[in-house]
Amino acid sequence: MSMADRLKIAVFKMTGCAGCQMEFLRLEEELPFVLEVAEIRYFVMAKRENLEGPYDVSFVEGSVSTPRELEELRDLRERSRIVVAFGDCACHGCVPSILNWVRPDVAAKTVYEDYQAIHSKKESYQEICPLEKFVPVDVHLRGCPPHKNMILEVLRSTALGAKPFLRRHPVCVECKLRENVCILTFEKRACMGPVTAAGCRAICPTANRECEGCYGPMSDANASSLAQQFLKIGLTRDDVTRKFRKYAGITQAFAGEAGEQ
Amino acid sequence: MSKEREIQVGYIARVEGQGSLEIKVSYGNIEELRFEIFEPPKFFEAFLIGRHCSEVHELTSRICGICPVPHQITALRAVENALGIRISEQTRDLRKLMNYGSHIQSHILNLYFLAAPDYLGYESLFAMVKEHLGIIKRALRLKKLGNDLIELVGGRAVHPISAVVNGFTKIPEKEDMKLMRKMLLDAKQDACDTVEFFSSLNIPKFDRKSEHVALSSSGEFAINEGLLVSTEGMRIEEDKYRECIKESQVDYSWSKHSQIVGRGSFLVGPLARVNLNFDRLSHDARKLAKEVGFEVPNFNPFMSHIARALEVVNAIDDCIEIIDRVPLREEDRSYDIRSGTGFAVTEAPRGILYHSYEIGEDGVVKKADIVTPTAQNARNIENDLRELVPAIADLTDEEATLRCEMLIRAYDPCISCSVHYVNLDRSESK
Numbered sequence: 001m002s003m004a005d006r007l008k009i010a011v012f013k014m015t016g017c018a019g020c021q022m023e024f025l026r027l028e029e030e031l032p033f034v035l036e037v038a039e040i041r042y043f044v045m046a047k048r049e050n051l052e053g054p055y056d057v058s059f060v061e062g063s064v065s066t067p068r069e070l071e072e073l074r075d076l077r078e079r080s081r082i083v084v085a086f087g088d089c090a091c092h093g094c095v096p097s098i099l100n101w102v103r104p105d106v107a108a109k110t111v112y113e114d115y116q117a118i119h120s121k122k123e124s125y126q127e128i129c130p131l132e133k134f135v136p137v138d139v140h141l142r143g144c145p146p147h148k149n150m151i152l153e154v155l156r157s158t159a160l161g162a163k164p165f166l167r168r169h170p171v172c173v174e175c176k177l178r179e180n181v182c183i184l185t186f187e188k189r190a191c192m193g194p195v196t197a198a199g200c201r202a203i204c205p206t207a208n209r210e211c212e213g214c215y216g217p218m219s220d221a222n223a224s225s226l227a228q229q230f231l232k233i234g235l236t237r238d239d240v241t242r243k244f245r246k247y248a249g250i251t252q253a254f255a256g257e258a259g260e261q
Numbered sequence: 262m263s264k265e266r267e268i269q270v271g272y273i274a275r276v277e278g279q280g281s282l283e284i285k286v287s288y289g290n291i292e293e294l295r296f297e298i299f300e301p302p303k304f305f306e307a308f309l310i311g312r313h314c315s316e317v318h319e320l321t322s323r324i325c326g327i328c329p330v331p332h333q334i335t336a337l338r339a340v341e342n343a344l345g346i347r348i349s350e351q352t353r354d355l356r357k358l359m360n361y362g363s364h365i366q367s368h369i370l371n372l373y374f375l376a377a378p379d380y381l382g383y384e385s386l387f388a389m390v391k392e393h394l395g396i397i398k399r400a401l402r403l404k405k406l407g408n409d410l411i412e413l414v415g416g417r418a419v420h421p422i423s424a425v426v427n428g429f430t431k432i433p434e435k436e437d438m439k440l441m442r443k444m445l446l447d448a449k450q451d452a453c454d455t456v457e458f459f460s461s462l463n464i465p466k467f468d469r470k471s472e473h474v475a476l477s478s479s480g481e482f483a484i485n486e487g488l489l490v491s492t493e494g495m496r497i498e499e500d501k502y503r504e505c506i507k508e509s510q511v512d513y514s515w516s517k518h519s520q521i522v523g524r525g526s527f528l529v530g531p532l533a534r535v536n537l538n539f540d541r542l543s544h545d546a547r548k549l550a551k552e553v554g555f556e557v558p559n560f561n562p563f564m565s566h567i568a569r570a571l572e573v574v575n576a577i578d579d580c581i582e583i584i585d586r587v588p589l590r591e592e593d594r595s596y597d598i599r600s601g602t603g604f605a606v607t608e609a610p611r612g613i614l615y616h617s618y619e620i621g622e623d624g625v626v627k628k629a630d631i632v633t634p635t636a637q638n639a640r641n642i643e644n645d646l647r648e649l650v651p652a653i654a655d656l657t658d659e660e661a662t663l664r665c666e667m668l669i670r671a672y673d674p675c676i677s678c679s680v681h682y683v684n685l686d687r688s689e690s691k
Contacts, residue, residue, distance in 0.1 A: 015301050017677050018277045019326020019419045025370065026408055026418060028401040032390070040387055046374055048274040049384040065301045095323040098308040107307035145326065145419045207416040207423040207431040212319065214420075238625075242313060246320075 007159055010042035010055040011086075012076055014069045015096065015128065016062025020087035021045050023145040024059065030152065037159050053079035057158050059086040059141075059151075063093055063128045070134060077135040084154060085137045088144040090130060092216050092248040095144070097128040100250060100261050130250070139164055142197050144214040144247060150199055167198045168219040171211050175202035183210060188233040192243060195221035195253070213246060217253035227257045264288065268650070268662055273669060275375040275385070277327050278676020282665060284650055291650060296643050296669065300676045309629040314340045314598070314620045315426055321616065321631065322420045325677050327370070329420045330363035330411060331609035334485055335616040340426055342500075343603025343620045346596050352428045353485070354587045359414045359424065360484050360607065361576040366407030366418075367610035368531070368569045371673040372459060373400035376566055379667050380462040396458070399451050403573065406448045410580065413441055428594040435589055442584045445577050452577050453549060456570040460553035464567070465664065469648050470560045471641055472524060473533035476608050482534075482541040482575060484608040490537055492558060493524065499606040502615050508632065519637040526640035529612025530672065531568035532559060543578035546571045562645055565671045598624040609634050611673045635674045642672055 011021060025046065027034055041051040042058075058080035064070050077083055088094035099107060104127075131137050141150055150166060157164040167173075171193035175182070183205055184191040192213035193205060204211045217223070223244060230240045241259050249258035268284035279300035285293040305324055312320060318336035322329040334356050341348060373396070374386045383389050389397060408418040413433050415421025423430045433441075474495065478487035489497045489505075497505055508517040521527050535542065535550075536558040542550070550557075555567050604617040612634030619628035649668055653661050 013279065015303065017323050017326040017329075018675075019323070019329065022326045022370075022419050025374070025404075028405040028408070031397075031401060032394075035387060035390055040385075043385075044272055044274050045277055046275065047385040047387065048378070050274065066299075068299065069301070095320050096303050096308075098312075098320075099304050102304070102307050102310075107304045110304070110307040110310070144323065203416055204422050209416075209422060209425070209430040212316075239313070242311075242316070246316075 006037060006039040007056045007155065008041050008054070009038045009155070010053065010058040010076070010080065011040070011045070012042070012058060012060045012072070013045065014060065014062030014073065014090070014131075015065040016087065016089040016094075018045065018061070019145045020059075020061040020089075023087075023148050024151055026148050027151065030148075034152075034155065038155055055080045057082045057084060057154065059084045060090050060131060061086045063089040063096065063130055064134060065128055073131060073135055082138045082158060083131070083135065084139040084141050085131045086141050087146055088142060088214065088216055088247055089128070090137075091140045091142050092130050093128045093250045094247050097248075097250045098245060100127055101245060101259065128250070139166070141166070142215045143199055147199055147201070169198050170194055170218045170221075171196045171198050171200065171202050171205070171215070174198045174200070175205045178202050178206050180205050183208075184229070190230045190233065190235055190239070190243060192226070195223050195226050213243070213248065216248040217251050221253045223254050223257045266658070268658075268665060270662060270666060273666060275378070275666075276670055276674050276676065277325075278674070280669075280674065280676045282646075282669065284646065284665070286650060289651060289654070291647055294643055294647055294650075296639060296646065298639075298676050306629045306631060309618075309626050312626050314344070314618065314624045314626060317618060317626060317629075318424065318426075324631070324633070325675055326419055327367050327675055327677075328363060328609040328611070328614075330359050330415065331607050331614050332616075333415075333421065333424055334360055335605045335607045335614050336618075337424060337426060338486065338605035338607070339603040339616040339618050340620065341603065342605060343601040343618055344426075344596060344599055345601065346427050348427060349592055351432075351587055351590070351592060354583045355414050355429055355432075356424065357485055358580055358583055358587075359411055359421065361580050362407045362410030362414065364407070364484065364610045365410065365573055365576050366404050367673075368573050369400055369404040369407060369455075371610075371670070372455065372566060372569055373397070373404075375673070376667070376670050377459075377462075379663060379670070380464075399454060403448060403451050403455065406444060409444065410441060413437055425594065427596045428592055430594075432589050432591060438584055438587075438589060442581060445581050445584075449545075449574070449577050452570070452574045453545070455573060456549045456553060456567065459566050459570050460555070464561075465563045465667070466561065467563060467645075467649055467652065467668075468560050469562070469645055471644065472521060472527040473536050473558070473560075474521075474527050474529050474613060474637075475533040475537045476606060476613065477538055478541075482538055482543075482579060486605075486607065489606060489613070491521075491527065492533075492536060495521070499615075500604040502604065502606060502632075503617075503630070506632070506637070508636065517636050518640040519632065520640060526644050527637065528562065528641045529634050529637050530565060531572050531610075532562065532565040533612065534608060535559075535568040535571060542571065542575045545578055546575040549574060562668060563671050565673070569673075598622070602628075609675075611635060611638070611675055613637060633675070635672075635676060638672050638674065642669060642674070
């Protein structure tokens with residue numbers, strides 16, 4: 001690929017933890033090859049000279065929680081051929097979305113002595129919104145964080161002009177491939193695997209731990225059935241609510257079990 | 262000739278998160294100086310209320326993708342202190358390995374990706390590929406080492422999964438640990454080369470004596486627990502943190518500012534740790550410090566980079582020692598839930614991190630309190646800039662702006678954690 005043909009890519013950050021950008025920078029052995037196929041034109045955490053675009057692929061980390069971010073999102077959408085909702089916050093709010101169940105005045109008072117004094121100068125919505133609420137998104141890269149191989153898949157497929165192959169079958173499929181004994185069935189532990197999108201290689205059950213659902217809902221997830229199962233094995237209703245109100249409580253698939261906002 | 266200058270950086274590059282810098286100078290006096298964080302607040306302390314104590318570390322991990330490990334360890338220790346749990350030596354050791362992994366990857370990111378391009382005259386590490394591929398490869402090898410270490414112990418590099426209250430859900434395999442030991446040994450030369458490389462750079466001379474605060478322990482280089490000590494004689498237990506260090510809000514920033522009661526701003530991070538714990542660094546780290554002429558105490562914040570590089574050497578040496586003693590056996594992780602309040606302080610790569618939780622009888626969080634390193638450094642960064650800006654009056658606007666940014670990068674701020682942005686634009690009028 002000649003220098004001129006390289007994909008023009010951008011990495012943006014909204015309200016998030018930078019973990020997805022860190023996963024991008026975890027392309028360590030792969031970085032020299034990535035730079036052969038892609039030109040990184042915008043990436044404030046890693047670059048001082050950031051170019052306006054247009055971009056072929058924009059990776060957008062974080063959710064939208066200020067007017068400034070919303071303006072930036074709309075603007076980058078205009079300048080990008082493919083917009084990637086990069087990670088859970090961008091796809092479905094992730095852990096910060098738990099805030100959506102807290103009354104805004106209560107949240108403000110808990111953290112700042114005089115919230116109004118800052119808020120009057122700096123606006124914040126106090127609500128976590130996924131990108132798709134405001135702009136069309138082309139690719140959802142789920143996970144907290146999405147595994148770096150999925151980032152490579154997006155770059156590879158875009159370079160080839162193909163649609164990226166991203167799984168939405170449950171974690172259970174990957175768990176079986178790793179020959180784990182089911183901890184939900186045999187140990188009665190509250191594993192979110194049956195309703196959670198794959199891509200992580202079932203790392204949690206493999207590490208003798210319940211899946212917590214950090215890739216968000218799989219396609220056609222049956223959340224209420226799993227919630228019933230959780231109640232049967234001894235979880236309280238509050239426990240179940242906390243399980244579903246964690247990484248993707250604001251999605252339609254989990255909203256019923258995550259409780260009303 | 263009257264001189265008015267404005268330094269504005271709208272979105273500080275090569276730091277984590279969204280922050281800005283605004284400085285107005287008139288007749289040599291600073292009229293306004295703001296290191297501002299416009300990254301929106303995330304209200305973790307509010308939504309942690311009502312969550313179960315067993316998931317607090319998993320949730321607080323999401324405060325920061327660069328230092329999820331210290332957030333996890335601090336949360337775990339605070340919860341364990343509240344529940345009266347005494348962890349095993351093995352858990353202590355495995356957590357230390359994990360936090361060292363976190364320090365290595367974060368330090369290498371700051372040194373090579375964020376800071377080095379300024380010193381070598383590039384806009385980014387990516388732009389250095391043609392001329393400095395060797396340096397980049399060294400950076401990538403070391404960064405991978407840190408991430409691999411976290412992954413081996415914690416199950417995943419960013420937001421690890423296997424560290425839980427009172428232990429680990431999975432203990433690493435002996436064979437894998439043996440392999441890690443070899444990788445650490447192999448990386449040692451890269452770490453030593455890093456100290457020499459950064460010492461060879463033209464690091465600005467700028468001394469401003471401020472109080473340095475770090476954890477300290479008699480038996481080890483303290484990163485996960487210890488007493489809170491300072492260069493001005495502070496010596497307190499972690500549960501007294503809030504009595505000695507007060508936070509206040511400033512109306513231009515979403516990050517609160519910390520000050521020591523009765524004294525003022527202070528510095529946390531690698532320079533403070535090395536200044537206060539030099540004797541506990543590994544033999545080779547101390548020897549290298551001497552060879553490159555690094556003397557303690559050192560009050561030049563730009564020298565944080567050398568401290569950072571020395572810490573990478575120390576981390577490798579200490580990790581090898583830990584691997585040689587850790588038994589790697591299955592342990593009982595069971596514990597009882599009870600009500601209580603717990604406090605914990607650890608060293609994140611960029612400095613002191615404080616968590617505290619009040620837990621009810623049902624194991625549910627009733628109150629949460631978190632102070633991050635960048636919130637503690639924010640005021641000190643401003644105070645440094647206040648002295649730096651007049652001292653660089655002879656530089657061009659562009660050079661002065663860059664110098665201010667370099668100072669900020671030397672602190673390695675983590676803005677997502679602090680939940681503050683730099684745009685330096687100086688206008689000169691006569």
